[in-house]
Amino acid sequence: MQIGTQLDWIVLVIYMIAMLLFGTYFAKYNKDTNDFFFGGRRFTWWIIAMSIVATGISSHSFVKYSAMGFKYGFSSSMSYINDWFFVPFFLFGWLPIIIYSRVRSIPEYFERRFSPSARFLVTILQLLYLVGYVGIGFLTMGKAIMPLMPEYLTFFGIQFHITLMGLIWITAFVTGVYITFGGQTAVIFTDLVQGLMLMTAGFLVFFLGIAYVGGWDSFWSLLPTSWKLPLAHFNTPAEFNSVGTFWEDGIAGSVGFLFMNMGLIMRFMATKNVHEGRKAATINILFMLPLSAIVVGGGGWVAKAISVKFPSLIPAGTAPDAIFVVIANILTGPGVFGFIIAAIAAALMSTVATLLNAAAAIWVNDVDRPVRIWLKIIKKENPVDEKRAMVVARGATVAFTLLGILAVYAFSSYPTVYQAHAFFHATLTPPLMIAIFFGVFWKKFTPAGLITTVIGGISLMLLGNRYPLELIAPIAQGTPYDPVHPFTYMAALYNLIVCSSVAILASLLQHQLKRTANKIRKNVHHQKIMYSIIAFIIAIVVFDIATALFQLSIITFMPTFILTVVMSGFVALVTTFYVKYDPEAQTLGLTIWSIHQAKEWFKGRKLNEREGENAIVSWKLIETDNEDIINFSKHDMHKMAAEPGDLVYISDGRKYLGGLKSCHTVYGEPHNEKAIVHIRKLHIGKGLFVEGRMLEAEKEM
Amino acid sequence: MIDFYNTWLPYIYLYVGGGIFFLAGMILIRRTKAIDMRLKRDRFWWKALIFGYFYFAVIHAFLIIAALYL
Structure with missing residues (x-):
């Protein structure tokens, strides 16, 4: 079956270039590793919620859930609608602890909570987890593009046989180059666009498929009852059943994704505060994940209905993992199909970008610096050499891209990507999951x-x-x-x-x-x-x-x-x-039992939890000093229920920027100029505030 | 008609099994005062958490009923 046209390839290439340029634009916000890895911790919930969609929907999601949707029906959505059980633990346990303790990586948390040896072991497990995930992403991308390719390509008279692994090497090269030059801010904003694109592509295939079989009633009546059930059969067949999915995905997978996926944790750490992180996670799980279930499984569902109504359209021997590409090709015309494939590429790029950024963060924070301290090249109290750290981060990104390709070999023996991913989750998640879970919730x-x-x-x-x-x-x-x-x-x-x-x-x-x-x-x-x-x-x-x-x-x-x-x-x-261990000192502020203490440490003084309102103010530059404090009028301080020394977040008043132009700072002594805030040069440097634009101020704690 | 073993049993398994973890989480965040019920914001989150559990339970129940009877 011939799939795709030249126009589709052109669309795909244009998309890749557009994303590259778009991502590069945000490179100006990368001033140090805090920006490169955490986007300056400044974003509002909706930017993060939307960008998590693109991270959560990997290219493997389109391939594996469409394959399962085609074989087993609506129950392919199970994995997207079983994540709520651990949300209380995450929103009020892990998320505030990781933010208030000011750690820069999960392994760093383990050193503070347990010992340097614990950090060492967790670093290895984290890197294996991330590299494995990258490997799954590359494998899927290769499987998605493979049906588009002819058996041979000829360059300068030399004939090249096209193989899955060859394709993966090329895909990884293109992706790796793009990611190496982007930071977290670029990842967040490209993910925002890519998330919208993924949603559009998935719904497009789903609705076109329904129209193809004659509307919703026809679609519904074509499907057998067992196929319309939202949960798989209890314990059969071996490759897909409810009880297995509950333990592998609902428990191990959910905790793995929320608690130990450093890429996702870094995304939450990029929100402006814990409350925004909670909102982003909640909206994502309550609304975006169920929509994502349709986006990724819909292709398989309509393919099934089409195969019932028009048995000759989908060849009998079609591999389940190829079903999304095959059905998209049937339902869309030249160019539009290219857009759909670009969406799969977008899914890969966004997920892999996040994971590689996280792997690089772990390398810089938990391998490079500790090793240099151990070798006595630097001292523990030395500040981070930002210039060198950025070079190491980019080098690590390249190295982890290569390791991701090697990981593909471990997964390629599985008949479907779904099973390969399940094996990966079941194997690597439990030790880390137990380590994090017990570490945070059991003193x-x-x-x-x-x-x-x-x-x-x-x-x-x-x-x-x-x-x-x-x-x-x-x-x-x-x-x-x-x-x-x-x-x-x-x-x-x-x-x-x-x-x-x-x-x-x-x-x-x-x-x-x-x-x-x-x-x-x-x-x-x-x-x-x-x-x-x-x-x-x-x-x-x-x-x-x-x-x-x-x-x-x-x-x-x-x-x-x-x-x-x-x-x-x-x-x-x-x-x-x-191992020397002090159970009192090493649990304080690092377990759920002492979150209040963690908050006080984060602030550096006693908490002010009086609830106030946000203030809209214009800004005035103070050039006499460059201290990290800002001054509001007495009236505005009263409105915000703030006191000198409290933490404050100021952002450009334009909500649609989602906190892109913003910074965190501290309240100074009040003045008498109502609706005006006095800021310093360093705040303009951090927040990139525009002259004449109003600012919104929010008391943090 | 598909039997109970493959319709409602997976549902019960999911929401009872998952419910045990969920309930444990809710009790823990209250006992440890990680959620501070004196704050308006945290009271909102408490309600949102409970809502989320039933929201998904109702969605799944509705989909099973739709598959069996519509």
Whole structure:
């Protein structure tokens, strides 16, 4: 089947160039790494909510949900409408903590809450998570464009055979170059445009499809009842069922997306305050995600109806992952189809841009700087060398783009992108999810619990992969066993159980662990004892990895399992022995139990929680000093219920800018010029305020 | 007609299973005073959270009924 025309390719190329230029325009807002990674923490909720749409809808979403929509119907929307359960934890736990604690990355939180070793392990897991996600994005993009391509291309008389991986390398190159030069502000604004474009493209295909089969009534009557149900069958088939999707996506996926996706967290950190972050997350989950479910699955739904009414239109052997492109080609004309494919490209670019920006942030904050401090090249108290950090950030972006391509090889063996993504979530999410969750919500969670979760938990997860019938089948709730990809979804439940079990046990047994560690310390051979234990841990971890990777059967299941459990206990003991931990100091302001304290630290003084109104003022430049304070009239201070020393956010009065021209600062002593604010040169530099334009001031806390 | 096992059971599993996590979250944010019910803004958020749970439950229930009977 011939798909696409030259006009479609022209539209696609024009779109790419337009996005490149649009993104580059916002580069002027990147003055330092705070701007490059967090967009200056200045944006209003609607900009962030809309830009999250483009981040949440990746190109893999179009491909995988249309494939599932075509095969199973409306239940493909499940993943987009099951995220609410963890929203209370996020809005009033993780979000305020990560903002008020002023950390620049998730691993940094782990160092403050636990120890530098915890930061090291979480950094590795975070980077694996982000690189894996990038890999999934590239794989999908390749699969989406592949049907458009001829079998061979000839350049200068040389014939090139077009392969999926070849296409992915080219796509990654183009995307990588674009992303390397954009910062968070560019990502947010290009995502805003791309989010609108994605919505338009998805709805266009959906409504054109409905019109194609003769309207809504015809569309509805063409579909079998089982296909119209919004939730999949309870536990069959193996590749798509409700119970599996609940654990893999509703639990592991939702928490993974909201709590440990550094790209998304950075987007929330780019909002002007916690309240705006809450609004952005809520609007996104309540309204944008259900709409997104139609946008990404609609292509598959109308394809099914069309295949019932016109059986010859969609070839019998069409791969499910190609269904969106095939149906878009049928429903749209030349040029419009190019727009649809550009939307898929937009989805990839926005998601990958976010992830690569996050990976670069982690590299700069959690690898580059700590390593340089460790090597004594710089001192801990030295300020960040912004110029160098920007160069490192861009270099890291290129490196992670390449690693993302390598990750594609790990996922390309799966029959559908949906299963590859599910495997990815089920495997990598649970240890980090438990680490973040217990870290934030359980004061008694210790470094021993955390490190055991990561090392012991992952080893037990590997055993689950090697012995699925012994370990996962008993909790699989009747989902069928697929010998090639055993319990892709229910593995998430098993992984959550083993990770949380070792976390809880290691934390609750802290007293006994301390006693044992003290006994070892008193032994004259304590170093030899500890080294022997560490050697045993390394041997078992290596053995578990080899057992899972090469499906080895050197020893039977039960001894392997017991050895791994014992090894996990030793991990807890070694951590207790070596890691210094002060449970009082290291939980203050860093768990949900002391958020008020975190807020006070953020402000640097006592909170003022009196509720006031915003003030609209004109500005006057004070050139006698350049302090980071601004002065309002007594009347305006009273209106805002503000006092000198409180935090204030001022922005350009034009709401549609969404906070692009704005900055955070502090109230100074009041004056008597009503409706006028005195600002300094540094505020103009940060906020890029325009002369003659009114400003809106909002008391923060 | 499709049986209960494949219509309402997934729904019950989702909203009871998910509801346990949701309820745990709601209790935790109240107990820890992460949500301060003395503030008007936080009272709004409390209501919004409860609304969200039922909003999705009603959407799914409506879609199941539509699939079975419309």
